Amino acid sequence: MIEQTFILSPEQAKEMEQTYRVVRRSVDARQRKLHVLLSLLCDEHGKLVARDAAIPLYDPPCFKDVHQTTQGEVMIVGMGPAGLFAALRLLEAGYKPILIERGKAISNRKQDIARLNRNEGMDTESNYCFGEGGAGTFSDGKLFSRSKKRGQMQRVMEWFHYFGADDTVLYETHAHIGSDRLPAIIRSMRERIIDCGGEVHFSTILDGALWNELNKKRVPTILAIGHSAHDTYRMLNREGVQMSAKGTAMGVRVEHPQQLIDRLMYHLRDASEEEVERMAELVGHASYSLVTQVKKSPSDAATRGVYSFCMCPGGHIVPAGTEQNGCVVNGMSNSQRNSPYANSGIVVSLQPSDYAPYAKEGALSGLYFQEELEHSAASHGRLPNVAPAQRLTDFVNGKSSADLPSCSYLPGIVPSRLDAWLPEPIGSSLRQGFRDFGRKYAGYLSSEAVVVGVESRSSSPVRIERDSETMQSVSHPWLYPAGEGAGYAGGITSSALDGIRAAEAIISSR
Ligand SMILES: Cc1cc2nc3c(=O)[nH]c(=O)nc-3n(C[C@H](O)[C@H](O)[C@H](O)COP(=O)(O)OP(=O)(O)OC[C@H]3O[C@@H](n4cnc5c(N)ncnc54)[C@H](O)[C@@H]3O)c2cc1C
Missing domain, CATH: 3.30.70 (Alpha-Beta Plaits)
Incomplete structure (x- = not known):
């Protein structure tokens, strides 16, 4: 064809x-x-093929029945995209995956998330990060990755489609599923894993006791814990698993009215509301991807990156922390992307040298830096989950906001001088970055926009060292660190790809 x-x-x-x-x-x-x-x-005559032609979209995957398999068992810790896709790849090859997940199954998790959104407190084991499907389940569900491995990427899209995603995931350059559709897809992945003979254990945590058991048995174990399991990082560090501090990016989430972003990005500044709506109906609401380099200090020629991260058109800002006394925000949207808000993380790139005040914590120094920022945000908001916020123009001009515009963040926001308390280098870099974005898109620096704190978990500040070929932990060869928490992936697609790679490393070692 x-x-x-x-x-x-x-x-x-x-x-x-x-x-x-x-x-x-x-x-x-x-x-x-x-x-x-x-x-x-x-077709072969150059004629366009009809949308509903009887030509299969792709060859469906074949997951084997592993109830009686002789290939062996593989433990998988964490049921996010990395763990789930690793399990599916193992089933294709006839291995039995045994998944353990600290959080709850989706139906129970949904109730905990509803309570979180009503500002009734957080279940530290069941939230936007922990539970069936991992951080990917109630996410925006954008499925793109910088990976150059097109074949492998296609496989991830096909599996999402096979388990229930729309046809668009197979062809949109910026494919998107949405938080309303993801749970059903994840649930059907889990049901297939169990039907084929795999095992799934919810509310089961890899703690020190289980670690000792696994370390004795040396069953191949894919460690796909995501980047929010701070207690697990600490336990692994105590047990001598080799890790290092890694660069990441932290900042805030900014939210504009979606109409304003549609006008800026679609060059419809003076168009009527109806014209803007019509364009959005034809091509979807506008998103943006912004990046700039700002000076590290007025006397320093060195620069650091400030960029938009996980932009969610027609979305919501959500409480995405895992601790009672920390405030973390992220963004999600439903498949229709039909909220009146456009939010995006705006983050500052950080290097391990930025974690210097916590240098004595070694590999975990970035984790301490991150926790300090999250606790600080909580202290400027209101517990349990009301977040500190400031009008974007006030943030840039160093003024307090007497009031705040309406915002999609359900637990609520309170005015706070983020410009004053965000630590260096984050605060000053963000101010410079926002000014650059305002110069690029006149109208972006709007008093209708609000900055909400803090976006601190864009990627892991820790790397679990592994061999680049065999994917085995360099200190514990039975362990295969994978996905975002291992520090080798970021986002749903690349974490899923990394999980598949870990499964293949185990398959090819047999
Ligand atoms: C609100 C939100 C929106 C997002 N939107 C997007 C998006 O649109 N597109 C995108 O590409 N990415 C998005 N992301 C990021 C994306 O979800 C993650 O990059 C991805 O889920 C990482 O996959 P993972 O499998 O490596 O880890 P995770 O998805 O974090 O999964 C790890 C799992 O391990 C479990 N776990 C942790 N420790 C233990 C333990 N000790 N024992 C047992 N289980 C454990 C956790 O409970 C969790 O379920 C979003 C994230 C959030 C929070």
């Missing part, structure tokens, strides 16, 4: 998309006039 690519107006693209089989789709909003790049499938 061949494909043909068209550069189309949003209206033309919509029509073609409804008629023909799409292979790839992306929106190009760089010019004043928006274009959609659409690649369509053709």
